[in-house]
Amino acid sequence: MGASKVLLVDSYDSFTHNLAALIVEAIPSSEVYIIHNDQLSSSEVIESLQYFSAVVVGPGPGSPEISSDVGIVKDLWHLPQSSLLPIFGVCLGLQSLAVENGANLKRLEVVKHGQLSRIQHDGDGLFEGIVDAEVVRYHSLHVQAAGSAPKLQELAWADDGAENGGRVVMALKHRFRPFWAVQYHPESVRTDGSGLQILQNFWSLARRWSSDHARVEVDWSEGATALVGQPWPHHSPCRTQASQQRSVVTTTTIHAPHLTAPQICEISGVHNSPTDFVLLESRAQPGRYSIIACLQPTSLKVSHHVGDDFVLLRRSKHSAFERLGSDIWTWLAAFSRAKYAVGGLPNIPFWGGFIGYFSYEIGVHSLGCKIRHQGGHKHPDASLVFVERSIVVDTMTGDVHIQSIIPNDAGWVAATALTLRTAANIADAEVSTAKCDRVHASSFMLPDKAAYINKVNLAKEHLYAGESYELCVTARTRVAVPKSYPGSSCASSWDLYSTVRSVNPAPYGAYVRIHPTTLVSSSPERFLSCSRPPYQKFQLRPIKGTVRKxxxxxxxxxxxxLNSPKEIAENLMIVDLIRHDLYGVLGKDVKVTKFCGIEEYQTVWQLVSVIEGSPHFAQGDQTCDNQLGWEVLKRSLPPGIMTGAPKKRSVEILQNLEDDARNLYSGVVGYHCVSGAADWSVVIRSCFKYDPHPDDPDGYDKDEWVLGAGGAITALSDAEAEWDEMEVKLQSVLRAFKLESLA
Known part of the structure; x- marks a missing residue:
């Protein structure tokens, strides 16, 4: 007998793949096929049902009373008798079932987004064997079925207290049709074991109904695949060719505990503006390694703007356009696959490869959202340099590793090691250019407080209406600084970075100067990291909740x-969202290895969760795609902590709430190694500027640095407090410009 097939209808939610994973766990030997609620017509969906054992209607943003929010879902509750089959609804699925059968839809007195509730139930059928259930709720709307929906029977409810609306329906069933639904989220990581059991009970009820009604699924056909596609997960990793030619890494290590990454940058010519230069620096735990790119005039720079069907390739003064076969991610994976290298030190995370950034907007584009603010096309949405020579500083051991992936480059490695040994003999002080009194703003333009508070209140209205669970509302600050020229007394961008790293030490600092953009970042937050193949582990470490010491x-x-319901709920939402993103690429091997752990840093305590996943192999197959990291990055952008959940609807709302493009802010910066490893941090606590070409006669006499800041807005947010929080975040970078107050 073949695998049981379940159709999962996705209403553009950010937890859908979590639900798919739970279905596979609950139903042995099952296959889950996922379609969007507007992907097929009602007639096409009805035609496809003959191939399936059951349907699961997933959660999603919006209202069951708005046709565009639920699509064909509303029609599933009115199936003709000949097409009838068991259906299980979750959250929006329950609300749609209820509304289509006459129930009243209302707003909750107190919104439940990421909140835990203990539910009461009748103990029969769907809840058989479940004694106690603590579940996660993500909803601001609820239904009242008693008296208005006689065809529906309440199975479970929560008591929100008399002052908060009292009894709230948590589960329903149809009295005459094989339809069951729950209001809460059984797939959430914080819903207890009853989440799995509820799906198992549904499957038992579904099989019993099908047996009683002699329903038999039709054998799968090419026509079925044409309608609904391949089973989840859709991504099938390309296989590494064992015979492919590989570069070999040449490495020399010196012990130089007093030689800092900024000093090495100065030795390597960081002051030679406007030449390109790249540093990724770890100056605080849990960061450990700092990476200096030793660029050459022939180093390849790759840039891309959203909407273009090509990449721009630059070497020295030569430029060329190359058409994209599919998208920028496919191009990068193919290029990286051809540059795959071996032989570097296994404990060093970076041997060579791409370093650079991806903008917030490139993530918006990957979601399929319309980009309202293009940012004038000044800053590329992807800007990367391919690094063949590099220096990696281990801040824990004091070792400095000089490495090259260029064939027969041992001479450069040896010469650079000698230069650094000489410098190490006299390097016993911090970098000389960290002059915190040199960077002075000549003018600045701050966000309008009244406008920002209005945006917060508008965001909360979207939350109350069920459009999102949280929204990260941001705004831009612009600071003008006199332009630095060679030989001038004005502070350079390197001086600014030196100041920022001094006033705001961070584990994921970055100084990225790739024309026409310069980025200065002092980020506390790693976004995505992955280890080397073949046994890759992908890890995300979202931070939601910070208390300053x-x-x-x-x-x-x-x-x-940090252990308050508000802080835990914010973190939980992002954890569930990230699980969905990873499940979508890797399959079912995704785990939360730490939930809301409190970690101590130099200046703050933070609430940190850790989500990890590995590619799911077929039995006996241990080969993998050494460039899978590009696909995971694409599917994870933009960072959920900078959008909210559900991600797609939240991004669409934010496109209308915010007045301009985020550009680099809320994007990511980091590297993708020639070994297939990668590490990316979120671009926050940062600033960036546009650099006209040095030969441009209309070049500006001032540098305009752009800073972004904002916060996650929930139904519990206070608008004034959110403004204050944004001001605190701005100060971490504004202090470097001698701007101590927003007043």
């Missing part, structure tokens, strides 16, 4: 603040 802020007090 101070004389009156003890660890105990910080823990009390």
């Amino acid at each position: 101070g004389c009156d802020m003890t660890r105990e007090r910080a823990e009390n603040i």
